[in-house]
Amino acid sequence: MGHPRKALRMTATSVVSATLIAGTTLGPATAAQASPSTTGVRFVDIAGDGGTVLKANVVTPSGAAGTHGYPLIVLPTSWGLPQVEYLAQAQKLADSGYVVVSYNVRGFWQSGGEIEVAGPPDMADVSKVIDWSLANTPADAGKIGMAGMSYGAGISLLAAAYDPRIKAVAALSGWADLIESIYSGRTQHVQAAALLDGVGTLTGRPSAELQQVFKDFFASDLSREPEIISWGKKRSPGAYVDQINANGAAIMMANTWGDTIFPPNEYAKFYEQLTGPKRLEFRPGDHATAEVTGLLGLPNDVWTDTGRWFDHYLKGEDNGIDREQPVQLKSRSTGDYEGYPNWKSVGATTERIALAGTTTISTNVDSGANGGVIFLSSILDQLAQLPPAASTPLLPRRWAAIWQSERYGSAQQVRGTVTLHTTVTGTKESGTLVAYLYDVGPLGLGKLVSNAPYTFHGQTPGKPFGVDLELFSTAYDVPAGHRLALVVDTVDPLYIEHNPSGAQLTFSSPGHDPSYVSVPLRKQ
Structure with missing residues (x-):
């Protein structure tokens, strides 16, 4: 760390x-x-x-x-x-x-x-x-x-x-x-x-x-x-x-x-x-x-x-x-x-995006996905609708786990608090992950919709445990033809991370407890 x-x-x-x-x-x-x-x-x-x-x-x-x-x-x-x-x-x-x-x-x-x-x-x-x-x-x-x-x-x-x-x-x-x-x-x-x-x-x-x-x-x-x-x-x-x-x-x-x-x-x-x-x-x-x-x-x-x-x-x-x-x-x-x-x-209906499969990432490296800089990033979003962005195709899969929705045929109005539910297995007893939700356009450029960090301590290495995380509430419109993408990495300048050297995190979706992102949507 x-x-x-x-x-x-x-x-x-x-x-x-x-x-x-x-x-x-x-x-x-x-x-x-x-x-x-x-x-x-x-x-x-x-x-x-x-x-x-x-x-x-x-x-x-x-x-x-x-x-x-x-x-x-x-x-x-x-x-x-x-x-x-x-x-x-x-x-x-x-x-x-x-x-x-x-x-x-x-x-x-x-x-x-x-x-x-x-x-x-x-x-x-x-x-x-x-x-x-x-x-x-x-x-x-x-x-x-x-x-x-x-x-x-x-x-x-x-x-x-x-x-x-x-x-x-x-x-x-x-x-x-x-x-x-x-x-x-x-x-x-x-x-x-x-x-x-x-x-x-x-x-x-x-x-x-x-x-x-x-x-x-x-x-x-x-x-x-x-x-x-x-x-x-x-x-x-x-x-x-x-x-x-x-x-x-x-x-x-x-x-x-x-x-x-x-x-x-x-x-x-x-x-x-x-x-x-x-x-x-x-x-x-x-x-x-x-x-x-x-x-x-x-x-x-x-x-x-x-x-x-x-x-x-x-x-x-x-x-x-x-x-x-x-x-x-x-x-x-x-x-x-x-x-x-x-x-x-506010979020009258919800959509669940499945986080299927098993993905392992290494820690201690900023993948390029991040929440921006205090004041500057959100002011740019406020004045020019320019939130922090990342090219999702270019994010290194060694340090970032990525899941995407299908392309939306109509605009989706995200309103309220996005929640993440997943299963994590760490190689060390402590660690930090940061979840980001992106609005991804046709060229793969993702604009940040929301994010939130999560830190664990005292877990048994190699033993899976559940994570439930609320991302920061928001009101954001995803245009037709775009996707939503969940990106998870382990380093962000906004937060102190607690990842021991050489640690890895594995995200899975057990059949009895599937992983997902729940997205609240305004009723149209």
């Missing part, structure tokens, strides 16, 4: 500018232009949990002095971004009648404390910010909402479990299960974790606990795996779904199909468990790229729906958002929106 450490820092520094660009664009120049006498913006210090200073800004509606009863929206910042991140959206919300308080979460920039990763101090901070807002702004205690992107989204969802005063949430590009997001299939998502580690170190003060978690994560220390999983569970909204349901906040969640930090699968599962008012939106793109133009004050569908969500559930406006299909998907192929009554109805 190649050691990832040197690559981690390179990855982090190469993509950190993309993460910070929204914050720097709305940086000190914008803040300097925001005069309290003309815009209602003021910069304040709020005492968080234990007296920790949280740097914040407050935007109030014009003419709000001496008036009370405005709904309140609290905006925790994203991972590594400064407190002016949401200023353009805060001003829009204030113009439509909201008091907006945005604050830099503890451990980042000028706020005090250390990075706790949505831990108990962060939850206590949310309540302190709400307390301060009710005491120092014309906010209505019965009309409180929270919203945020990325880290701010996760904090907002968790806060809905901790503080029953929160009546509505908009969680944009967040997570529902932190461990399944960056450690799915028991495989470390190394580029995603490296980005978080690098940005946290550059812009904040990671706690000793967080530093140890990253150290154990990158070192693939299996003895520390239970501690890492326990740490992540405490920071996962999915672990508190019963309390969120009991508190009854209206929950809107939005994410992208290609989010390489928080893939969409866990949001979809979490959505199905919510019992209160809810809405789920998925669009093309990577982490937070669907929302970022809204930070610049430009027209943006996600932020528009966020405003409509709050208008209905905090102001009581009859704007129809509660009567729309609650699951809204934007196709990667057409850019059209589709509405569904629930997530289960």
